[in-house]
Amino acid sequence: MSDILVSRTIPIVSVEEAMVHFPIAHSILEKIQGKPRRYVQALNGVRLELMRGETLGVVGESGCGKSTLARAMVGLLQTSEGKIYFNGKDIATLHGKARRSFNRQVQMIFQDPYSSLNPRMTVGQMLTEALSVHNMCPKKDIPARIRQLMELVRLPADAIDKLPHEFSGGQRQRIGISRALAVEPEVLIADELVSALDVSVQAQVVNLLLDLQQKLNLTVLFVAHDLRLVRHISHRVAVMYLGEVVEVGDTETLFQTPLHPYTQALLRAAPSMDPTDRGKSVSLTGELPSPLSPPPGCRFHTRCPNVTDRCRIERPILASKPGGQRVACHLV
Numbered sequence: 001m002s003d004i005l006v007s008r009t010i011p012i013v014s015v016e017e018a019m020v021h022f023p024i025a026h027s028i029l030e031k032i033q034g035k036p037r038r039y040v041q042a043l044n045g046v047r048l049e050l051m052r053g054e055t056l057g058v059v060g061e062s063g064c065g066k067s068t069l070a071r072a073m074v075g076l077l078q079t080s081e082g083k084i085y086f087n088g089k090d091i092a093t094l095h096g097k098a099r100r101s102f103n104r105q106v107q108m109i110f111q112d113p114y115s116s117l118n119p120r121m122t123v124g125q126m127l128t129e130a131l132s133v134h135n136m137c138p139k140k141d142i143p144a145r146i147r148q149l150m151e152l153v154r155l156p157a158d159a160i161d162k163l164p165h166e167f168s169g170g171q172r173q174r175i176g177i178s179r180a181l182a183v184e185p186e187v188l189i190a191d192e193l194v195s196a197l198d199v200s201v202q203a204q205v206v207n208l209l210l211d212l213q214q215k216l217n218l219t220v221l222f223v224a225h226d227l228r229l230v231r232h233i234s235h236r237v238a239v240m241y242l243g244e245v246v247e248v249g250d251t252e253t254l255f256q257t258p259l260h261p262y263t264q265a266l267l268r269a270a271p272s273m274d275p276t277d278r279g280k281s282v283s284l285t286g287e288l289p290s291p292l293s294p295p296p297g298c299r300f301h302t303r304c305p306n307v308t309d310r311c312r313i314e315r316p317i318l319a320s321k322p323g324g325q326r327v328a329c330h331l332v
């Protein structure tokens with residue numbers, strides 16, 4: 001077995017029973033009426049491991065908690081309960097030098113590159129700042145390192161002196177990737193990296209990420225709603241529903257033999273991989289319940305074709321199955 005395959009079995013980030021609940025505004029009337037404050041339950045006991053050297057795709061409908069999970073893993077959001085470990089250390093306990101080191105080693109690339117780039121700084125100035133803040137190389141070596149980063153993300157050398165507005169959406173996303181790579185991270189968290197781009201440009205950026213992941217042996221969390229992209233890029237896939245991971249497994253196994261009824265419905269609802277099969281997709285029935293008052297028991301029970309009385313009461317746990325997948329369903 002190659003070193004890379006071995007490394008894909010060692011967790012670099014571990015999410016343990018993570019809960020993220022956002023309080024919503026408590027009106028004066030609600031206070032007078034003595035009503036308790038309500039919370040959006042964005043993550044509800046998520047347990048997931050990101051293995052060193054792998055690309056883990058995270059999929060699910062809008063509002064399922066995938067972006068919240070990504071932000072919690074990069075330390076932008078604190079968990080209400082549960083823990084997130086990076087290289088075995090609880091990230092909530094990291095301070096000072098250890099926190100700065102974590103912030104360097106786990107980088108996030110945002111969906112909207114334009115809003116995450118300073119409009120008044122050239123690419124060269126942005127990269128110089130990133131390299132200097134983290135003391136990545138001696139000052140005299142910075143210009144050469146910036147040229148190297150441009151090559152790595154396949155941007156022309158003259159991009160260094162340009163401002164963000166002078167680039168297309170796909171090029172701006174490459175700038176975002178180069179800024180993340182400047183600090184030599186171990187983990188890239190890509191939240192809907194290409195969903196704002198044209199389809200043809202999406203493929204170029206995703207293929208670039210795939211190349212970089214292999215070349216630099218990066219660990220990548222790839223959050224997306226496009227199942228075809230996720231299948232193309234990921235070693236493993238986690239499926240989320242209403243703040244919970246309902247199935248996780250090796251990409252091809254999961255796409256060929258999905259076990260959870262939600263995964264099955266999600267794959268049926270996705271546009272077919274076969275171009276002659278366009279338009280035959282089946283939609284998921286029913287609305288996604290509100291994360292303000294999620295259903296008890298199995299959160300998917302209001303939309304599940306196989307629901308039983310037990311499902312309405314008892315929450316299924318994510319359990320290992322013989323094929324290697326882990327699935328949260330009483331009937332699997």
Ligand code: SF4
Pocket residue numbers: 260261262298299300301302304305306307308311316328329330331332
């Ligand atoms: Fe459906 Fe019950 Fe399985 Fe939930 S636990 S997915 S409701 S069969």
